[in-house]
Amino acid sequence: MQSNVLALILYLIIVVFTVGFMIFLSVFLGPKKESDEKGEPFECGIREIDEHPPTFSVKFYLVGLLFLLFDIEIAFMYPWGVDFKSLGLFGFVEMFLFTLVLLGGLLYAYKKGVFKWE
Numbered sequence: 001m002q003s004n005v006l007a008l009i010l011y012l013i014i015v016v017f018t019v020g021f022m023i024f025l026s027v028f029l030g031p032k033k034e035s036d037e038k039g040e041p042f043e044c045g046i047r048e049i050d051e052h053p054p055t056f057s058v059k060f061y062l063v064g065l066l067f068l069l070f071d072i073e074i075a076f077m078y079p080w081g082v083d084f085k086s087l088g089l090f091g092f093v094e095m096f097l098f099t100l101v102l103l104g105g106l107l108y109a110y111k112k113g114v115f116k117w118e
Contacts, residue, residue: 062114066106073102 080087080095087094109115 059114059117066109066114069105070102
């Protein structure tokens with residue numbers, strides 16, 4: 001137990017020293033010449049002409065969130081499918097209820113018109 005604590009403390013000392021050394025090197029060796037071009041944000045190498053960025057519809061974000069939700073659903077279904085035989089009927093019913101809840105959310109989003117691009 002004590003050797004694990006000593007190893008952790010040694011690791012933390014090495015990490016702090018390494019990070020501090022890299023910060024010191026970047027400050028010491030880094031460029032010091034400031035200019036207006038360096039202060040501007042970099043966006044694909046093109047200077048911004050408009051003062052306001054274009055606005056996107058909230059539906060883009062909603063569809064992205066729905067994609068993430070159903071992607072996570074698949075991440076939960078994979079281990080269930082691997083261990084399906086040992087879970088038996090209980091595991092099947094639980095996954096069926098989980099899928100019903102998520103399909104209910106999908107139907108709700110469909111009725112709210114999230115997928116209509118008007």
